[in-house]
Amino acid sequence: MRIIYIIVKILTFPGAMMHAFFEHMSCRICKILVDDARTLRTDEMLSHIEHELVHRRGASFDLCFIPFLFNLFIGLTIICSASVAVLYLGSYKNALLWFLLYMGIAFLTNLFPQMEDVLMLKENIYNGKTNLAVKIIAAPFYALLYVGAQLERFGLTLLTSIGFAFAFPYILGLFVPKLYDIIMAI
Numbered sequence: 001m002r003i004i005y006i007i008v009k010i011l012t013f014p015g016a017m018m019h020a021f022f023e024h025m026s027c028r029i030c031k032i033l034v035d036d037a038r039t040l041r042t043d044e045m046l047s048h049i050e051h052e053l054v055h056r057r058g059a060s061f062d063l064c065f066i067p068f069l070f071n072l073f074i075g076l077t078i079i080c081s082a083s084v085a086v087l088y089l090g091s092y093k094n095a096l097l098w099f100l101l102y103m104g105i106a107f108l109t110n111l112f113p114q115m116e117d118v119l120m121l122k123e124n125i126y127n128g129k130t131n132l133a134v135k136i137i138a139a140p141f142y143a144l145l146y147v148g149a150q151l152e153r154f155g156l157t158l159l160t161s162i163g164f165a166f167a168f169p170y171i172l173g174l175f176v177p178k179l180y181d182i183i184m185a186i
Contacts, residue, residue, distance in 0.1 A: 002044070008109065008155035009046045015071060015106035016047030022067035023049045023113070029066070030059035044153075048114050057124040061138075064113045064121050064145055075107030079165055080172075088169030101165060108161040112148035121145065 009016045020039040027034050027049060036050035054060040082100035085091045112118075125138050151157050 004155035005044065005153060006042055006046060008158045012106035012109040012158065014103055015075070015108070015110035018074065018107065019067050019071050019110040020047045020049055022070045023063070026063050026066035027051050030054070030056075030062050032059060032063065044114070047110060054117075054120055055124065057130065060117070060121045060124045064117050065141070067113065068111050068145070071107050071111050075104050075111070075161075078104035078107065079168055083165045083168045084172065087166055088173070105158070105161045105165055108164060109157045110152075112145060112152045112157065115149045115153060118142070118145045118149045 017039060024034065026032075032054055033052040034049055035052060036045075039045075039047055039049065051063075054063055078100050082097050082104055085094070086097045086101055091097050122142055125142065126135060148157065151160065
C-alpha cells in the first residue's frame with residue numbers, strides 16, 4: 001500500500017506540495033519545532049513536514065485544520081468552475097479547463113493530515129482536562145480527520161476526489177435550479 005500512497009502523491013503533486021507548505025506555515029504559526037522540512041521523500045512523510053510532537057490542544061488542532069481548510073478552499077474553488085464547465089456543460093475541448101479539473105482534484109486529494117497528527121489531536125482533546133462541550137464539538141471534526149487520514153494512507157482519497165468532481169455539478173444542480181439556463185444567460 002505504500003507504493004500506491006507514493007504514486008497518488010506524485011500524481012497529485014501540486015496539491016501535495018501546497019499541503020506541505022500550509023503544514024509548514026501552521027507549524028510556524030503555532031511555534032512547533034520543525035525537525036525535517038523535506039517534502040519530496042519516498043516514505044509516508046511525502047508531502048508532510050516532520051515536526052515535534054504537539055502537546056498543546058490548540059496547536060494540535062491548528063496543525064490538523066489549517067492545511068485541511070486551505071486545501072479544501074482552494075480545491076473547491078477550482079472544482080466549482082472546472083467540473084461544471086467540463087462535466088456538466090460539455091466543454092471537452094478546452095485544455096485549460098481539464099488542467100483546472102486536475103488541479104482541483106489534486107488539492108482535494110491532499111486534504112488530510114498524517115495519522116500521527118490525528119491521533120495526537122485525539123490524545124490532546126480526549127485525555128486531558130478538556131471541557132465536555134469541547135469534546136462534543138470536536139468529535140465530528142476528529143472523526144472526519146481520522147477517516148480521511150485512513151483513506152489517504154491507502155491512496156483512496158484520489159478516488160473520492162475524482163468521484164466528488166464528477167458528482168459536484170449534479171449536487172450543485174439540486175440546489176441551483178436550471179443551472180444550465182443561468183450559466184448560458186450570462
